[in-house]
Amino acid sequence: MRYFLIGVLLSVIGVLVSLAVWGIDKAYFISGGIGLFFIGISMVVSGSMVSGDQMRANFATESAEDRRNRNSVTFRTALIGIPNLVIAFLIYFFFK
Numbered sequence: 001m002r003y004f005l006i007g008v009l010l011s012v013i014g015v016l017v018s019l020a021v022w023g024i025d026k027a028y029f030i031s032g033g034i035g036l037f038f039i040g041i042s043m044v045v046s047g048s049m050v051s052g053d054q055m056r057a058n059f060a061t062e063s064a065e066d067r068r069n070r071n072s073v074t075f076r077t078a079l080i081g082i083p084n085l086v087i088a089f090l091i092y093f094f095f096k
Helices: 002-022 029-046 052-061 064-095
Strands: none
Touching: 002 029, 002 064, 029 064
16 A cells, blocks of 8 residues: 555656646656656566566576565556556546
């Protein structure tokens, strides 16, 4: 829950900064960028951006604790990124 609230807080700050810089027309820029950044980190850390051979090698060489840590980081960064993307899409579709 803490990471979701961090994502919401970052989104609100991003929207306010975007409003101050560009106005209502582009209020989704910073929030959307933050969301894409954290979702990108989540995809890279999860290992979903590699080929099948590399994924097999990663799973064969990592321990259960390493896998739990990787999944935890993936989940947490996704929880930060998702509220940013949702708010950016809502602002884009309601004010554009």
